[in-house]
Amino acid sequence: MAAIRDKTIWITGASSGIGKALALRLARNNNFIIVSSRGRDSLLELQKAAPKHIRVLDCDVGDDAAMEEAGDRLASLTDHLDMVVACAGTCEYDDGLTLDVESYRRVFDANFFGVVNTLRQALPLLAHSKKPVFAAVGSLSSVVGFPRAEAYGASKAALGYFLDSVRADTSRVCLQVVHIRPGFIDTPLTESNDFDMPFLMTPEAAAECIENGLERGKHVIDFPRRLSWPLRFLGFFRSLWFRVFAPRMTRIRTLRKSSCA
């Protein structure tokens, strides 16, 4: 099995779920891992698993000023970064098409601007690596328009375009830009989902898919295939998605608010 070794890696969103599983997995192979999230205590707890290989950098990726300060702390922890995995993220569904702009902003702050802030602080340190990698965690939900996912899916779709643009802009320099798109993973983010989650995976299985994809030099890491292939197909045949599948999934029966189930 492919393994990443002897690298200096910054992982955001590392206090739980996918990011935590990835940090623990990568800490095994003499990698030096810098872990971030807002909750310092859970990061310190995580550090206990591999004290020599894990360092804590608590920060709110959606807070521009705090990220400038975090960038200074990052530079005091390491003089270079070989890899960054921007995993921090959040999900808020728009139930009943409320179009609550504050909710959309919170989601975009973490899922989109959080990644921009992360790259902004990481880029000078990535420049000191021979084969730098910048990876960010999007979602398979951005392949087609899911009901209730107006904010979440849009933030992940915007992330996809951002990563493509960065890839284009760095196509003459050696920055590997990676878009990771998981399906459903059993984490705190999904525990309140009240619908069937097909092909639900453990965070550990997700971390394995991510490490394998990164080690193989992939630019897009979609998993599980059983979900990504049908979704890509439906993303191509969009009318099938909107005529057959979306009507079965939406909870909205009328545009009058009181009638929303």
Ligand SMILES: NC(=O)c1ccc[n+]([C@@H]2O[C@H](COP(=O)([O-])OP(=O)(O)OC[C@H]3O[C@@H](n4cnc5c(N)ncnc54)[C@H](OP(=O)(O)O)[C@@H]3O)[C@@H](O)[C@H]2O)c1
């Ligand atoms: N679970 C899934 O089915 C699934 C599917 C596709 C994509 N994803 C994506 O995978 C990523 C990880 O999600 P997960 O499922 O592992 O959820 P999770 O267990 O809730 O983890 C989210 C992580 O992000 C951190 N975080 C959230 N907002 C932050 C902020 N503003 N600044 C810094 N850290 C922040 C959280 O820590 P703090 O709260 O302590 O800050 C936590 O460490 C997310 O980007 C998510 O959108 C998840």
